[in-house]
Amino acid sequence: MKFNKAAAMSAIALASVLALTACSGDGGAKSSGTPAASTSDAAVDYSSLSGTITAGGSSAQANVQQAWTTAFQAQASNVKINYDKSQGSGGGVTNWLNGSYDFAGTDAALSADQFSQAKQTCGPDGGVDIPVYLSGVSIVYKLDGVKKLNLDAKTIASIFSGKITSWNDPAIAALNKGATLPSTPISVVHRSDGSGTTANFTTYLHQQQPSIWTWDAGTTWPNNVGSGQQGGSGVVNTVEAGNGTIGYADQSSIGDATAASVEVGDTGKFVDYSEAAATESLTQSGTIAPQGAGDLTVTIDTTKINNAKAYPIPLLSYDVLCKTFKDSAQGKLTAAYLGFIVSKTGQQIGAKNAGAAPLPESFLSKAAKTLASVK
Amino acid sequence: MSATAVSNSRRPRGPVPNALTSGQLPRLVELYTLIGSLAVSAAVLAMTGFSVVGWLVLAAVVYLVGIGILSTVVENRRKATDRVVRGLVTIAFLLALVPLISTLITVVMGGAPSLTWDFITKTGGSVFDPKTLKVTVVQGAWQAIVGTLIITGIASLISIPIGIMAAIYLVEYAQPKQWMARTVTFLVDVMTGIPSIVAGLFAFSLFTLLVGPKAFSGISAAIALSVLMIPIVIRSTEEMLKLVSDDLREASYALGVTKFATIVRIVLPTAIAGIITGVMLAISRVIGETAPIFIAASFTDNFNANPFNGPMQTLPVMAYSGYKFPSQDIASSYQSAWGAALLLVLLVVILNLIARVVAKVFAPRGLR
C-alpha cells in the first residue's frame, strides 16, 4: 500500500509537470492531426499505478471516456476504470455526493448548493469542477433533396418553438439562396429525457433569441413542439427515419446524419462543426469563474462568439472530484487519470476517437494545476 | 379431441328443429370459404388500391361473415357461432403470430451477423494503439454472458425457493381467512406493481447501508431482480397448485402419507409443468431487465465474475447501452447491441430447454 502511494504520488507529480510543460511548450498550435503521440506525454509512466476507479455520469462523455479509459489502462495495466454513462449528469453528481463515485462526469458545473454539499462528502476542501470534454450541439435534419442547409439562431429558435412550420418558409429560404426548398412540414425532434445536450442547446437559444425563445434554459425540453425521443441516438434515428425532420444532438452521436451550418451571430458566416471551431468557440465565449480555490467552473456566453472560426453552439462537460480524498491513494489514482485526460495526449485521444475538441491550452494548464493539488 | 364425431351423435337442445335432418356443410367448407374470401377481398382491393395488410384484414372479415351466414343458412345458429368462434380464435392466433415472428426475425436478422464464436467467448472492450492514438472497439459479449448468468442465477436461487414455498404456504397450509394468508396474497398483488427502477433503488440503498457507498455489485442487482421475480413465481405457482385436485391429496393422506411427502411427492410433481412454465416466465421477465441493473450493478466494460464486488455487465444492459450510447461507429455499436439481444434470447431458449428436461424428470412416471 505504502509503495503504491509513493509510486502514485510520484507518477502524478511527473504527469502534471509534464502536462504543464507540454502545454506551455506548444504555444497556440491546436492541430490534432499529427498521428504520433506527443512524446513528452508518452513518457509519463502510469504502469506502477494500481486500483479501481468507480465513476459515472454524463452520457455526453460516454465515448470519450471509453477512449480515455482504454488508453489509460493500456499504460496502467493494474488499473480498472468503470465509467457508468447510464447515470447521466444528475445521477453522477448524486452518486459522487453520496461517496459512491471517485469522480463524476457532468454537463453542468456543480451548483452553489451542490458545491457546499461537497464539503460534507469531501471534507472542508470540498470538490472541484474540471472541464474535460468540449464538443458542439449539431442541428441535424433530413429533407429529401436538400444536402446543405444554412440556419441562423433566429430561424433555429423559430423552428424549435413551432413558429416556423414548413421548410419553404421565407425565413429559411432567405438563408439558403439557390436551394430549392420543398413545402414539406417541419417535424421537430427533441430529447424526451433530461439531458445536458438540451441544456446547452436551450442555453444557446435563450442567450441568442430571448424574444423568440421565451423559455428558460434547462435539462428538459420546455415546450410542446415536436416529437420527444430518448437519447441522442433516439433523436438522430428519428430524424434519419423521417423526411422534413430536424433535431439537435451532441455532434459525437450524429453518425452519418446531415448537420446544418449555423450562422455566427449576425456575421453572415455559416460554420460547420469542427474540432478546431469548437475549441475556438470556447476560447471566445468561456470565462473561468471559480466557485472555490482551484475550481474551474466555466461560464459560457455564446453571444460573444463573433468570428467564422468558431462554431456557435458549444457543449462543455466537466468531471468533478474531491480535493481531498478519504483514501489518499485513491485520490492520487483518480487525479492521475484525470491528469491524463487533460494532458495534450488525452485531449488528442478524445479528438481522434470521439470527435471531441481539445480544450484551449489555458484551460488545460489550469486543470493540470488543480489536479496536482488533489490529495 | 374430435368434435365432429361427437356432434354427429349429439342430441338436440334448445330451439334446434331436428339435428338429425338439419343440413351439414361439406368437410372442407372452411378452406373453400377462406379461399373465396381471399379472392373477393383481393378483387375489392384491386379496385381501391391494394395493400397486403388491408387484404388480409378484409379477407378475415369476409371469411367470418361468410362462414357465419353460410352455416346459419345451411346448418343452424349454434353451429354458425361455433364456426365463427373457431375462425376468430384462429385469426387471433395468426394475428398474434405476426408481431411475435416479426420480433424474432428482427432480433435474429439484427444479431446473427455479429454472432460469431469470438463474440461469445471473448471479453469485449477496446484496444489502444499508442502510435496512432486510435482506440479500436473489440466486439465481445463474454463478460455480459457471465454477468447475466451470475446475476440471474443468484436472483433465481433466492426467488424460486421463496416463491414456491410461499405459494405452498398459501395453497397447502394457510387457512384462507387467516390474516397472514390474506396479507401475503394482498402483498403479492402489490409486489407485482413495483416498478423495476424502484426495485433497483431499493436494493442499492439496502446495500449502501450494509457495505458503504460503493455498493455496486452483482449481488445487489440480484436482490433487485428477486424483488421483481418473487411475485411472479408465487402467482403462477399458486395458480398451478390450486389446480391440483384435492382427491389426489386425499388419496395420499388416506394411504397414510404425511403432508410433507404428499406435497413433495404428489402435489408438486402433478403441477410441475405449470410451475416450471411460471418460473421460466419469471426468469425471462427479469433476465431482460435493464433499469435495476444500471442502478444496482452500475456499468462496466471490464470482465467481472465476482458478484460481491464491483460493477457487472449484463446482456440487456449491453444491448441497451449499445443502442443508447453508440460509439463513433454507430453501425458497429448497433450490431453488437443486436448481438447481445440475440444472445439473450438464445440463452433463455437454452434455459427453457433445460427446464423442460427437468420437468420431464420430475413429472410423475407412467402415462407419458
Next chain:
Amino acid sequence: MDVPADRADSGSADPGSPRRRTAAKVRARPADRIFRFLSTGSAGLIMVILAGVALFLIIKAAPAIAANWSTNPDLAGGTTHGFTSFWSYVGPLIWGTLWSSLIALVLGAPVAIGIALFISHYAPRRLAGALGYLVDLLAAVPSVVFGLWGIFVIRPFIIPFQDWLNQYLGWIPLFSGPVSRTGSTILAGAIVLAVMILPIITSISREIFLQTPRLHEEAALALGSTKWEMVRLAVFPYARSGIVSATLLGLGRALGETMAIALIISPSLIFSVHLITDTKNSQTIAANAALNFPESNPLQRDALIATGLALFIISFGVNFIARWVVARTGSSGRRKEKVVRSLPPSDPTAPAADAADGPVLARRGREQAAEEAEG
C-alpha cells in the same frame, strides 16, 4: 434473505400424518414441521421484503410530497418545472400509466386468451407444443428489444395506419390530429406493450385451459355442445380465476414497463386520450422516472420515487378491483370450487365435481407434462 428451502433432499415419505383437513390428528414428523416452517417463513419473508420496499419508498417519497413545489428552487427546473404540487405532477402520469395499459390490455388480452385457447383446444396436438414454445420464447425477449423493435419496425409500419385512422375516424377524439409524422405515439407504445404482455397471459391461460377437467369437457360434448359451447360451459368457468390472474400479471407488466415505453413514446405530462399525435401522448410513471432520473437532483429524484409509490398504489388498486370483480361476477363451477377450496377445510359444501374428475385431471396433467417435455 436466504431461506435454505430445499425440498428435493428429504424425499423420504414419513407415513402417518394425515392432512389437517381429515379429522384424525397424528403427530407431525420433523420433516413436516421443517417444511411447514419453511413455507410459512417464505410467506413471512414476503411481508418483510415488501415492508422494506414500502418503507424505502415512503421515506424517499415523503420530502418530495411535502415540499412546496412552487417555491422550492430544487424543483424549479428540469422535469418538475412548472408544477405547483406533487399531485399536479403525478396526476397526468397516473392517467398516462392507466391509459396506455388499458389500451394494451384491450388490444392484447383477448388475443392472448384466443391464442391460449387455440393452442389448448383448437390446434392440432403436434403443433400445439411447438406453438406454446414459440409463445414462451417471446416472454424471453427483453423489453429493450421490444423497444428497439417498436422503433425500427412498428413506428414506420404504423404511420400510414394512423393517417388512415385520422382520415376516416378523425371525428372521434381518440384519432384526432395532428397526426404524428414520426410514429412515436401512445398507440405505437400500446401495441408494443400488448405484444409484450401476450406471452405472459397466453402461457398461464394455456396451462390453465389444459387443466380443465376432461370429464367436464366430455360431459359438455356428450350433451351435444358444439366445441365453442363446450369451451364456454366447461373451460371458461373453470379457468376464470386463472385468466384473471394471468391478465393481472400481464397488466402488472404493462403498468410497470419502462424501457420500451421510454424508447418509443414521445411523452407529455398531460391528461389526454389522443392516440396518434406527437405532442399529446400521456406519459407513464415508469417511463417518466427512467427518462428523468439521470439528470435530476436529489429532491427531484425523490419526486420520481414518489411517483413510483403512486404506481405501487395503482397496481394494488387495479389488483384489488379485479379480484373484487372476479368474486362478484364469477358464478359457475370454477369460482364456486375456488371459493370452497379457499374456505376452511372443514367446509361441508366441498365440490362434487372434484370428486369425479380427480384422477382424470391428474392423468391429464401428467399427459401435459410429458407433452411439454417432449415439445
